[in-house]
Amino acid sequence: MKSSTITRPFYFLWTTQTAANAADVLYIMALTVLVLNQTESLVSAAFTPLMRSGAQILSGLIAPLMVNRFKLPALLFLSQTGQFLLFVCLAVYLQLNENDSSLVLVFALIFIMSFLDGWTVPTRNALVPRLVAHEQGLLKANSLISVSDQVVQFAGWGMSGVIVAWLGAGNALLLTAVIYGIAAALTLGIKEPAEVASVHRQTEALPEKNTTAPLSSKWHTLTEGWIMIWRIPRLRLLTLMELIDMLGGSVWVGAFTLAFVQTALGQSEKWWGFINAAYFAGTVSGGLLVLALARSIGSRYLAAMLIGMAGYSILTVFYSLNTQPVIALILALLMGPFAELSIVNRRTLIQRSVAQERLPNVLSAQASLLHLTFCISLLLMALLAELFGIVNLYLFASGLTLLALGVGLIGYRSFPNETAPGAASD
Structure with a gap:
C-alpha cells in the first residue's frame, strides 16, 4: 500500500x-x-x-x-x-x-x-x-x-x-x-x-479496566484525555498554542469584520461581503495548496505550522493598518493559505501525538476547551473593540498569534522527530 x-x-x-x-x-x-x-x-x-x-x-x-x-x-x-x-x-x-x-x-x-x-x-x-x-x-x-x-x-x-x-x-x-x-x-x-x-x-x-471499580473507572475515562494533554509535553504545547490562537480567532466573526469595513475602510456592507468572500476563498485555496504540497512538507508538520502562523500574523498586521479596500481584499485572500497551512498541520501533529486508541479522549477534551475559549473570545473581543477600537482589536489578535508562535518556537524541543508516542513506525 x-x-x-x-x-x-x-x-x-x-x-x-x-x-x-x-x-x-x-x-x-x-x-x-x-x-x-x-x-x-x-x-x-x-x-x-x-x-x-x-x-x-x-x-x-x-x-x-x-x-x-x-x-x-x-x-x-x-x-x-x-x-x-x-x-x-x-x-x-x-x-x-x-x-x-x-x-x-x-x-x-x-x-x-x-x-x-x-x-x-x-x-x-x-x-x-x-x-x-x-x-x-x-x-x-x-x-x-x-x-x-x-x-x-x-x-x-x-x-x-x-x-x-x-x-x-x-x-x-x-x-x-x-x-x-x-x-x-x-x-x-x-x-x-x-x-x-x-x-x-x-x-x-486490559486488566486495569476490568478490575477498577465502576465509579472510579468512569472518572478515569472522563479525565484520561485531560491528563494526557497535561502530561505529554507536545500535546500540552499544541493545545496551549491552539487556545491562544483561538482567543484572537473570533475577529473574523461577521460583526467584527463589518465594523472594520465601515470604520477602518469607510466602505458599505458590499465590501464586507467581498472581504468575507476573499478570506474564505483564500482558505479554500490554502487547503488545496497544502494538499498539493503534502509530499514536499513530508513529516515537517511543525515547521509548516509555524510558517503558516508567522505569515498569517504578519498579514493581519498589514490588514489592520491598511485603509485601502482593494489592498484589504488582497491581504484577506493571502491570509487564507497561511491560516490553512497552520490549521491542517497542527491537526495532523495532534493526531500523531498520541496512540490512536487514546486519541478520541484527547480530542474530546480539546473540543470542550476550544468551544469554551471561543465563547470567551467573543465576549472579550467585543469588550476590547468597545474600549480600544476595531483597528487595535485586529492588532491584538495578530499579537495573540505571534504569542502562540513564540510558544511553539520555545517548545520546539518537544518535537525531536515528530513521531507519535506508541504509534507504529512507518
Missing part, C-alpha cells in the same frame, strides 16, 4: 461530514429567521449559537464515556441519526406551529441536537488516522476535510440565505432534515480496518 493511500471509508466520512456541515449552516439560517420573525429580538437570535456552543462543551466532557462504550463509526452513526430524528420532529413542529411555536421547546430541541453534534468533530478527527495510510495520506486527508469545511462555510451562508428566501424558513427546515438523513445514511459506509478493531478489543481487555 502506498503511503498516500486514502481509503474508501474515509471518503464516506468526508462526504457525511460535508453534508452534515451544510445542513448545520442551512438550519441555523432558517432558525435565525424564524426566531427573529417571532420575537423581533436580536438577543433571542444570538442566543442560538451561544446555546449550541454551551451544549457542545458539555457534550465534549462526557464524550470519553461514549467512546469507551461504542466504536467510533457507531458513535458517529448514533450522533447523526439522533440529530436527524430530532430535526424531523423540530421541522414538523415548526411547520405546523410556525407562528405559535414555543421557543422553549425549540431551544430545548436545539440544545439536545447540539449536544449530539458535540461528538462528531472529535470522532471524525480521531477516525481520520485510522482510515488513511501513513504520512502523506494523513496530511492529504486533513487537507481535504479542511477544504470541504471551508467550501461549506464560503458557499453555505450565501446559498442558505437564497434557499430560505425562496422556500421560506419552514420548508428550508424540511430540506435540512433530508440532508441530515443523507448524512446519517452515509455513516454506514464508514468501517474501521480489521487491525484497528483488533487493537481496540485488546485495549478494552
